[in-house]
Amino acid sequence: MTHADRTDPGRALPGGAMKQPFGVILAGGQARRMGGGDKALLQLGGQTLLAHVAERLEPQVARLALNANGDPARFGPLDFDIVPDSVAGQSGPLAGVLAGLDWAAALGADHVVTVAADTPFFPCDLVPRLVLAAETEGQPIALARSPEGIHPTFGLWPVALREALRQALADGTRKLRAWAAEQGAAFADFPAQTPDAFFNINTPDDLAAARAHLAPADAATPLAADCFAEPEAQGLASVAEAQARLRASLHPVTGIETVGLAEAAGRILARDVTARRANPPATNSAMDGYAFAHASLSGAPLKLTEGRSAAGAPFAGTVPPGHALRIFTGALLPVGTDTVVMQENTTAEGGHLTLTAAPAPRANTRPTGEDVAEGASVLAATRRLGPREVGLLAAVGVAKVAVRQRLRVGVLSTGDELVAPDTDATPGQTFDANRPMLIGMAAGWGHAVTDLGHVPDDRAALRARLDEASAGLDAILTSGGASVGDEDHVSALLREAGQVAQWRVALKPGKPLLLSQWRRVPVFGLPGNSVSAFTTACLFVHPALSLMAGGAWSEPRGLTLPAGFTLSKRAGRRAFLRARMRADGTVETFRSDSSGMISGLAWADGFVELPEAACEIAPGDPVRYLPFTEFGLSA
Ligand SMILES: Nc1nc2c(c(=O)[nH]1)N[C@H]1C(S)=C(S)[C@@H](COP(=O)(O)OP(=O)(O)OC[C@H]3O[C@@H](n4cnc5c(N)ncnc54)[C@H](O)[C@@H]3O)O[C@H]1N2
Ligand code: MOO
């Protein structure tokens, strides 16, 4: 987990107006029924409860902290903050919430979501649902509720309430739920599941039950066992919810290898890299001119020292005070000098140098390490290397880097109607456009792509192809047959296999999205309509594969641009319209939003993203424009 690059308190949640909350794991309590000690440090499935909980919360929040008292060293190295209670006497979870709010307030956050450290299976979409509940019901606080009851340690708390909470604690309030009710709390409902999503570990028997629930086979998959489950049993999941859930359920699956810089572009760094040497390694000249000691300038001409300093051929001697030495760009500054005058500002005559413009001390020099200090961290693990990064690595003397092995991705098309574009097709046949498009996308993202061809609408054939393909692949992308029709065999087969989650996302285009596993290989079942396949690939497949490949889950950065169009949008699905930027800085949209019109993809250079709510857009209104480059597409 890296948090350093995700602590921007200003980042807005994709779905709504609220900034992404900070997260606090509550571990202040005493594990009396476990016989004392820290419950957070109990082992479950090869890691601590704390690691389980942190792994689940981290993707859902802007920054993470652990609320715990006593010696922080017992938790070992953590890459997030530890905040102890600020009020004495361990006043239960309320004091933990207050400590979290104080921590978040100091960092500029508006909200905190708390979770309990002893509850390893809490929902992967906890945070978006709490936010949604608070916003929908217009309440400051939101608490989680499941068939087992209300879970007040799983709540969304506004930083603005922290003084009220401090006062309540001082007045002797100890009950989280009662205080929340007083302030105004909405409830986020989570469906029944086994075990309950908020199953918490209080006794050794509970721990045994949790271990049994974590089937050992599942520990080896790249997916958290229960996180590919449907985000919403009925109705549509929001894009933000679906993304948060997907993110929480995936882990890196690729191995590590060492490559030279010539092969490094396009690869993902597996380890942090530090500079083997400073850049520049020693002070050198930024100009062609003359080097001298600034302190020895007297107004009189400088005496020219015999010799020169050139890049790769430094001057071996010392330049005495009152003297100057000929020097060239990139050459080491000779001993005795600290300043360079460019030759255009001098006249040299009879062994003397006159300065026609006096430079400031140390002018025209590039001091040791001004770019990068020796040992400084240069690039962090998860960084995708491109030519700029490779150049930097070379400059600091790093010739080989540990990178992730490429993620092996297969691309499959399905449908009886599909034929290759070089055949004479009947009007009832469709040229397979999605496969080359998706292959190009995945290859551009740096993955090792296998073309799995095309399978007709035949369940046995599809099963055979998936069986064969899954052996050597880390992920499979299919397109077509993702919807609910009789001929939607991908969806039917995956459902038969039992692992499927048919997600219906409040997204246009791209409502049907299948997420599944075939023999433990994640399968992304994209819709057949080409624009829908492209859009879901950008929004879900791109960040998901990046994470699996050992990279970062990337959030696209958008621009707010004036609309160059008029539009009336109905409430319901979040829309991604094919769009392009005009020379005058406005953004225009494609003439149609039909998801079969693939010409619009080549016409566009990005999306205009419109929220779920209904909206009227007139020319000049600000709209959010997302360039396709933000989805890892170079053109
Ligand atoms: N009753 C309902 N029908 C549909 C719904 C729904 O909710 N209820 N959703 C619609 C939406 S939205 C979409 S998107 C599509 C998704 O379709 P499928 O994923 O099931 O895909 P197919 O039915 O196989 O094909 C749809 C369309 O795309 C063409 N196609 C498929 N593969 C390719 C390819 N490789 N290259 C080019 N074109 C391809 C296919 O020929 C169809 O025209 O479902 C709606 N229906
Ligand atoms: O959601 Mo479908 O993707 O509109 O064509």
Ligand SMILES: [Mg+2]
């Ligand atoms: Mg269909």
